[in-house]
Amino acid sequence: MEKQQDIKNIIKKLHPLERRVLPALADCNTETLLEKTTSLKQVEVVRALQWLYNKRMVNLSEKITELVELDSNGIEFLKTGLPEKRFLQALSTEKKTFSQLLKVLSKEEINMAIGLLKSKAAITVRKEEELVFSITNQGKKILEKGFMEERFLQKLPLNKNELEPEDKFCFDNLLKRKKIVKTTIRKEKIAKLLPLGEQIIKVGISSRQVIDRLTPEIIKKDHYKGKEFRAYDVEINVPKIKGGKTHPYADFVFQARQKLVEMGFTETTGPIIETEFFNFDALYQPQNHPARNWTDTYAIKQPKYGRLPDKKTVQAVKNAHENGAGTGSTGWKYKWSETIAKQLMPRAHDTAITPRELSRKDLKIPGRYFTIVRCFRPDVIDATHAVEFNQLGGFVVGDNLNFAQLLGLLKDFAQNLTGAKEFKYFPDYFPFVEPGVQLSAKHPKFGWMELCGAGIGRPELSEPLGIKGPVLMWGFGIDRLAMLKLGISDIRDLFQTNIKTLRESKAVML
């Protein structure tokens, strides 16, 4: 048994419909009866019963009944009177010819009424130029007494199985006639009060008016003062809002940008269509050499060639390839071609931007630099390879930089981008750095993951571009981190094409 206080709370939350239906259940239990008692519409009664059921105040069962109901003609006749009644009424003052009767009855109705009234000896028929009808005494009596079929129609709907003998007789007769009555199957809810419902009725639902929906009218006219509000079920499930949303992956990429700025980095960018010079040559990747084949690259049809930077830079890069350019390196020892270097291609990696920036005359040194850009490679497409992807990378330039500081920077990245507390450095190979290192971090949620590749730019890379000391270079496979964060297992789903998925997307927090 619920406590008195709880019962009062429950009563407070009752919907106006429930407030009307629940007390009525003390006396009646079917939908039909409730409709009559409460004067509510059927749908309202049904809704209230369903809510009461959900709140375990009533139990519901279903009763199937066959109902006798008015059909289309029946509805009409109930208003205008049965044809046989109207026929007799027309004769009550004087006899009528067929054509005179046609003014009040249809031909069909007349023919039907003649047979019926003759069998009851209520009329006589004479044949003159046309048929002439007159009422008999018997007919007058019938008219006075009223038709029992009409009384029957007025009582509808009735339960077919519970018809009185007289009603049954009327029903059988009327069923033979066109569209006066019909039977329908009706499923009706039967409610049985449960202890909670009974308790509530016992306590009593105050008839004091409670405020349901707060309207401007109520506010303006102070109607809420001294009144009680119906309490709502705050645990209820509500329909979802359909609003606009930014793209989770775009949000992720921007958050990565913000993180890098918070870490003191300057954002840079570069062209999507790049010269081989910056994509490879200035990174000390030899032409026509297996070492340049570490990735497949796209080529473009037109335009074929771009412009190279200033002569001094080009010459220095050429020397680095051919003889080490006085950096202490042997160089690649081959004839470097300016034509190959001038060829245009879609940027294959974010690192193409590093030599571009390093060779800029107005580059601020010392400085921390980063970029997030799309890169393009003709890979075989699968769950982990796309032909187009984002890379996050950058470099730090300044005096007295060293490998120990690079390791420190990587540690900061691990902490800032993944919240990792554990991390490890692994020796790794990237064609333009030496020494090369890879940082793996233990992500609090996803476990150990390769996070960042880095190294010190080779002297053959940095010195020809006019940079004296070590340049710290680093890069992230940011798409992998994004996939983990967005809960995506196929890289192609980063560029989602289903609007439903985007409409339902969740917030990302890097």
Place this chain on the structure above:
Amino acid sequence: MPTIECSFKDLKKLIGKPITYTELEKELILYVKGEIESKERDNLKIEVAETNRPDLWSTEGIAREIKCKLGLKYNNLLKCRKSGLTVKVHPNLKNIRPRTSCAVVKNVKLTNEILIQLIQLQEKICNTFGAKREQVAIGVYDYNKITGPIEYKAYPKTHKFIPLEFDKELTLSQILQKHPKGREYGKLLEKFDKYPLFIDSVGQVLSMPPIINSNHTGKVTLNTKNLFIECSGFDDRYLDVALDIMVLALHDRGGIVEGVNVDYGKVKKTTPFLEEKSISLNLDRFEKISGLRISQVEAMKLLKKSNFIAKAKGKNLVDVKFQNYRQDIMHQVDIMEDLLITYGYNNLPVEELNVLPTPYLRPVEKWSRKIAGLLAGTGGIEVMNYMLTNKEDLQKNVMHNGIEPIEISNPVSKNWNIFRTWLIPGLMHFLSKNIKQEYPQRIFEIGEVVLPDANTETKTSNPVSLAFLIASADADFTTAKQAMQHVFDYIGLKQKTVETKHDSFIPGRVGRITCSGKTLGYVGEINPEVLANFGMELPVVGFELNLTEIVEML
């Protein structure tokens, strides 16, 4: 990056000291920049990140590196005696495949494992380092079946021999058509009218490089005692390295390496080259780069463990000696890395970055996100598309904006063969993929496009574009212009929309958006012909703006 298969038992045997699998996986394998990809009983698959060190692409190579790191004795410099064999190279190979480096290895006690490794190393070198046999092709033969001297010469295509795994003679051109290897690598030869052959003094064909060995001399089995090895190609720099690595692996297995005279007529050469090289390591420079101070003695100890021969030179220098197969070493920084790896990356000092912060975010990025937030607030769903798209979406679907797109000459898929010149086609494509989804659909994208631009260094420019489309039964020009005006009001710029023509829009319902005399984009109702091409049955309206230009005006 190469993946090497090897037997753990074999690896331990070569290292010569019992090691546990955990030691290998957690520590030792890092010395070759490796990672164990899988372990199935005794079989390991090891991914080696060193794409520039073919000497590590075998059990022998991995074992050699680990052995030294563990401080075990290893004979660092390989020496070889003479075999007396000569290979005469004919000048008619000049443009076909003119160079070769050869060696003989005797007393090889071949086992299954050694044979598997020999073939694996040969394949890895040819495929990765040798650019799929173009730069380097390697042949291994039963030396006892060969009668020297050997001639390397181009022969007419009608010449015949029995290729490996065949039982009858085929002409050289038949081999290119019928033999699986001929079909795979034939394109390296088919443009020539003669093909290269190695032939011994009694006329036996050894092989047709870079395609296939003969079935007789070129078949190596467990019974083979002595081996002849040749590398063919164009550039001795690669051939010598490839050959040195092959013979080094066999030397580690107990084979005796012998030199071969390669006779080019006027010029003669003895291979394997096994050239000794040296670089001076400056310990001050080392400290400056690494942040680690070590003594000369300590440096020499670490260098020895890194498989170098180290000699002190003065106070701060160490003379580091190594052999030709370490072709990756060009500068003392390459030695420094090996030294640091031996020291252990996780034992190195870690310091704070000694560069003051220089925080800066490009305004166009800041504005992009601000505007994305604004458009989402109007019910827009942000979309991200690839920058690569296809001609069809741009042209067949009447989505051409009059700008010739940059086209990929080697696409992997016809879905991605040009760069987008504007965003609306991609958004239309997106709508066409969501025809069965709930309407209205309001979508937008912000991203770079690629435009031809003769004035820039790269003949292209990449402005950031902003596009917004609304697909809805009641969308019209007003809907589109309202959304566009909303953006301009937000950023505080005044735009003027003037009448214009654009095939993608309905005539009379498209406007050119301008500001201070500059065209910034278009707004209008998408032409029903375009809609039909995309299978759309609802009106679509929208606009596209050059955000880079707009941000520059602010």
